[in-house]
Amino acid sequence: MNPIVIAKNLTKSYTKGLRALDNVSLTVNQGKVLVVMGPSGSGKSTLIRTFNGLETFDRGELNVLGINIEPNHDERKIQKIRRRVGMVFQQFNLFPHLSILENITLAPVHVQKRSQIEAEDYGMYLLSQMGIDSHAKKYPSQLSGGEQQRVAIARALALKPELLLFDEPTSALDPERINEVLDAMRRLAEQGMTMIVVTHEIGFAKDVSDQVLFMDSGKVIETSTPEIFFSNAQHERSRKFLNQLDKQ
Amino acid sequence: MKSSRKIFVQFVICMIFFSVIGILVNNLTVNLIRTGLGFNFNWLIKPASFALAEYPLPYSPSDSYAWALFIGWLNSLKVIISSLLVSTLLGTIIGFARTGKNSLLSFLSAGYITIIRQTPLLLQLMFWYFVGFLGLKDDMSIHIKDIFKISNQGIELSVFTLTSEFSALLLGLSIFTSAYIAEVIRGGILSVPRGQWEAFRSLGVSERKGLISIIIPQALPAIIPGLTSQYLNLAKNSTLAIAVGYSDIYAINDTIINQTGRAIECFMILLTSFLVLNLLISNSMEIINRIIINARKYN
Numbered sequence: 217m218n219p220i221v222i223a224k225n226l227t228k229s230y231t232k233g234l235r236a237l238d239n240v241s242l243t244v245n246q247g248k249v250l251v252v253m254g255p256s257g258s259g260k261s262t263l264i265r266t267f268n269g270l271e272t273f274d275r276g277e278l279n280v281l282g283i284n285i286e287p288n289h290d291e292r293k294i295q296k297i298r299r300r301v302g303m304v305f306q307q308f309n310l311f312p313h314l315s316i317l318e319n320i321t322l323a324p325v326h327v328q329k330r331s332q333i334e335a336e337d338y339g340m341y342l343l344s345q346m347g348i349d350s351h352a353k354k355y356p357s358q359l360s361g362g363e364q365q366r367v368a369i370a371r372a373l374a375l376k377p378e379l380l381l382f383d384e385p386t387s388a389l390d391p392e393r394i395n396e397v398l399d400a401m402r403r404l405a406e407q408g409m410t411m412i413v414v415t416h417e418i419g420f421a422k423d424v425s426d427q428v429l430f431m432d433s434g435k436v437i438e439t440s441t442p443e444i445f446f447s448n449a450q451h452e453r454s455r456k457f458l459n460q461l462d463k464q
Numbered sequence: 465m466k467s468s469r470k471i472f473v474q475f476v477i478c479m480i481f482f483s484v485i486g487i488l489v490n491n492l493t494v495n496l497i498r499t500g501l502g503f504n505f506n507w508l509i510k511p512a513s514f515a516l517a518e519y520p521l522p523y524s525p526s527d528s529y530a531w532a533l534f535i536g537w538l539n540s541l542k543v544i545i546s547s548l549l550v551s552t553l554l555g556t557i558i559g560f561a562r563t564g565k566n567s568l569l570s571f572l573s574a575g576y577i578t579i580i581r582q583t584p585l586l587l588q589l590m591f592w593y594f595v596g597f598l599g600l601k602d603d604m605s606i607h608i609k610d611i612f613k614i615s616n617q618g619i620e621l622s623v624f625t626l627t628s629e630f631s632a633l634l635l636g637l638s639i640f641t642s643a644y645i646a647e648v649i650r651g652g653i654l655s656v657p658r659g660q661w662e663a664f665r666s667l668g669v670s671e672r673k674g675l676i677s678i679i680i681p682q683a684l685p686a687i688i689p690g691l692t693s694q695y696l697n698l699a700k701n702s703t704l705a706i707a708v709g710y711s712d713i714y715a716i717n718d719t720i721i722n723q724t725g726r727a728i729e730c731f732m733i734l735l736t737s738f739l740v741l742n743l744l745i746s747n748s749m750e751i752i753n754r755i756i757i758n759a760r761k762y763n
């Protein structure tokens with residue numbers, strides 16, 4: 217078992233007295249999929265954003281891909297980690313002024329100093345994996361939400377990351393567009409990609425995840441296998457949350 | 465009912481407008497009759513017979529008024545274009561420092577912007593001229609080897625010399641305008657969604673590269689219009705040159721009015737000069753704006 221992320225007692229407050237993260241500990245091993253669930257404001261985004269240094273933390277220990285991240289890390293060190301960790305956002309965050317293919321080749325060319333041709337070849341390969349290679353020359357605004365999110369996944373894959381972070385990747389999509397993104401994520405999991413996914417898609421969590429982590433008010437309430445979490449959650453708070461999800 | 469009231473309001477506005485024009489024309493005619501000067505531009509070809517402190521093209525007092533005015537216009541153009549370049553450079557640096565992560569730099573630029581914007585430009589010009597340059601004693605100068613020297617004679621660079629009048633005006637206008645440009649730049653940067661910063665950072669792209677390739681291209685459409693209006697302000701503000709004794713178009717017009725009494729003609733010349741100057745600026749900016757919009761293939 218090769219640990220990719222080890223967090224111990226991560227604690228963070230944006231405003232004094234209000235903990236966005238409260239002694240969060242977890243381990244994610246290579247090739248595993250962790251799903252993070254919890255009500256709005258429970259700290260899910262904050263947690264996964266500490267893993268690539270988009271957020272700092274106040275106390276605790278964090279090791280990503282064998283590199284220790286200090287509570288107040290410096291930008292240089294974190295860039296090394298970011299080159300090995302991909303991230304997919306709720307709002308896609310594609311670069312609107314660049315074509316689909318340019319969105320994907322930007323980082324390989326400028327960060328990894330690959331040749332434009334090599335980056336484009338690999339970019340086209342990733343787009344075909346996502347089933348959207350016919351859109352390579354278009355601009356993000358010309359694509360549907362589902363297609364944009366698949367471009368965002370391809371962009372995150374362009375640096376051949378060892379870990380992928382997803383922050384509610386399907387929350388901004390129309391219901392009929394959700395599956396095309398989840399299917400792409402399923403295929404990644406099958407290929408052995410290590411993933412941490414914030415999502416409320418129960419079907420995806422049941423089928424794909426190895427572990428479900430449930431958070432509330434910055435605390436980890438429960439970490440279980442999906443079998444246990446969805447049929448026999450250990451905590452009252454988790455059961456309540458799942459009940460509410462079912463009702464929707 | 466409604467439309468008849470509208471017609472009435474428009475009628476009243478027209479009456480007021482034409483009465484004002486009438487009064488002005490009447491004043492003009494009365495004044496022209498009193499001074500005994502006919503309205504004409506023949507005097508333009510007469511020798512100006514006053515000296516100018518600086519002239520980008522050859523000039524002597526025996527040259528015509530027209531030539532003196534043209535020299536003044538060139539002097540204006542010279543100080544406007546150089547201040548435009550310096551203030552854009554300075555404003556961009558301060559705008560980025562203001563939005564950047566370094567809290568000391570951000571604090572300092574916020575202070576700079578506040579102080580500069582809270583004091584009148586005239587005061588700042590006087591400060592740079594009388595305190596900054598003329599305040600230096602004859603034996604006082606700041607210099608870096610032979611390349612660069614500041615004294616009460618102005619700024620001397622190895623290749624050319626800037627008079628203290630020009631230097632003070634350049635410095636004053638540039639610093640004043642840079643504070644406004646910094647705010648325009650800051651507004652442009654803030655108009656780019658946070659997610660764009662997070663996206664390039666999450667890809668391990670450096671701040672510098674991200675700023676150049678991702679943030680600035682998206683900020684430009686919001687920056688250009690603000691920049692244009694600051695440039696137009698700069699051009700108009702340059703008429704304060706007279707306060708530090710720099711011979712710009714306004715100062716020369718002023719001298720000519722005193723000499724010849726041709727106030728109306730001179731004001732017409734002045735208005736036309738500025739119209740041409742500002743059309744030059746706004747059209748150039750419009751061209752830049754078009755280029756940016758055309759280069760943008762997305763909506």
Ligand SMILES: Nc1ncnc2c1ncn2[C@@H]1O[C@H](COP(=O)(O)OP(=O)(O)OP(=O)(O)O)[C@@H](O)[C@H]1O
Pocket residue numbers: 230231235236254255256257258259260261262263
């Ligand atoms: N930049 C910020 N400044 C101040 N407070 C913040 C900031 N970001 C998040 N918070 C606060 O930290 C807490 C955790 O926020 P976080 O975004 O991590 O929650 P979340 O679980 O991702 O919620 P959601 O499901 O709504 O995305 C919330 O109370 C939130 O208000």
Ligand SMILES: [Mg+2]
Pocket residue numbers: 260261262383
């Ligand atoms: Mg969130």
